[in-house]
Amino acid sequence: MKLEKKVVVILGASSGIGLACAKLFAKKKSYLVLVARRKERLLRIAEHLSSKTKVLVIPADITKKDQLTRVFEEIKKTFKQIDVLINNAGMGIPGSLSEIKDYDWDAQFNLNVKAVMHACQYALPLMKKGSHIISVASIAGLYSRANYSVYCASKHAVIGFLRSIRFELFLKGIRVSWICPARIETEFFKYYTKRPPQWHLLPAKDVAQVIVTYAEKNFLKRCYFRLRNLLKRIFKLFFFWY
Numbered sequence: 690m691k692l693e694k695k696v697v698v699i700l701g702a703s704s705g706i707g708l709a710c711a712k713l714f715a716k717k718k719s720y721l722v723l724v725a726r727r728k729e730r731l732l733r734i735a736e737h738l739s740s741k742t743k744v745l746v747i748p749a750d751i752t753k754k755d756q757l758t759r760v761f762e763e764i765k766k767t768f769k770q771i772d773v774l775i776n777n778a779g780m781g782i783p784g785s786l787s788e789i790k791d792y793d794w795d796a797q798f799n800l801n802v803k804a805v806m807h808a809c810q811y812a813l814p815l816m817k818k819g820s821h822i823i824s825v826a827s828i829a830g831l832y833s834r835a836n837y838s839v840y841c842a843s844k845h846a847v848i849g850f851l852r853s854i855r856f857e858l859f860l861k862g863i864r865v866s867w868i869c870p871a872r873i874e875t876e877f878f879k880y881y882t883k884r885p886p887q888w889h890l891l892p893a894k895d896v897a898q899v900i901v902t903y904a905e906k907n908f909l910k911r912c913y914f915r916l917r918n919l920l921k922r923i924f925k926l927f928f929f930w931y
């Protein structure tokens with residue numbers, strides 16, 4: 690699919706993987722809708738990208754239903770449709786079962802699961818045959834680790850949801866995909882007392898490239914980037930200097 694003039698909505702566009710996606714989709718001349726809480730950041734990003742394409746900034750906390758509804762109302766008013774929805778906003782708060790707080794439990798499920806469900810539901814009336822929902826899940830949604838129980842549970846839950854709507858939306862011609870990255874160099878680790886070492890991390894751009902190839906429906910390019918990322922990771926693990 691050619692991405693030029695396609696409307697791409699990025700939830701969680703102010704940093705990390707979302708920001709890297711915004712830059713790559715702007716290069717493809719897609720129309721961008723950037724959503725996150727930090728308005729100043731979004732405006733700075735939009736200023737930088739608006740020389741390449743149309744950019745609509747909607748500051749919102751997507752865990753708040755009224756704010757998420759407003760996001761999709763504004764998209765309807767401006768672009769009338771959505772070609773690609775990227776559910777990227779997410780958070781991970783580590784902690785053992787005995788120390789995890791109710792607040793952290795709710796915060797992770799509200800953002801990693803409920804906001805994705807609501808976003809898909811609100812986006813649906815604006816999507817037509819050929820539109821695409823792409824979600825950033827995590828390797829934690831496939832495998833579990835000690836001290837990440839709530840994050841792992843939320844990412845397993847969201848994959849279950851996406852698997853189900855993939856069948857449901859297939860008949861409408863709407864594609865549903867998700868990616869499960871491992872450690873990426875972003876602000877994600879701000880809740881961690883100890884950041885993973887640099888040689889464990891891949892740049893956010895590497896994940897964004899895979900997301901763009903999903904949106905383009907370019908199977909070969911996607912295989913190339915995924916294989917390259919896997920090899921990079923293996924190299925990084927074995928040769929710290931890579």
Ligand SMILES: NC(=O)c1ccc[n+]([C@@H]2O[C@H](COP(=O)([O-])OP(=O)(O)OC[C@H]3O[C@@H](n4cnc5c(N)ncnc54)[C@H](OP(=O)(O)O)[C@@H]3O)[C@@H](O)[C@H]2O)c1
Pocket residue numbers: 700701702703704705706707724725726727728749750751752777778779780781800825826827828869870871872873874875876877878893
């Ligand atoms: N980094 C990793 O190692 C890794 C690995 C696997 C999966 N992931 C997944 O990748 C996704 C992106 O994370 P990242 O690594 O790029 O981290 P990040 O740099 O912290 O980005 C998170 C984004 O989500 C937005 N966000 C957070 N809470 C929000 C809310 N309530 N409403 C609206 N926007 C909100 C943040 O913007 P504001 O703060 O401005 O709202 C930010 O733009 C997440 O779903 C994460 O689970 C990350």
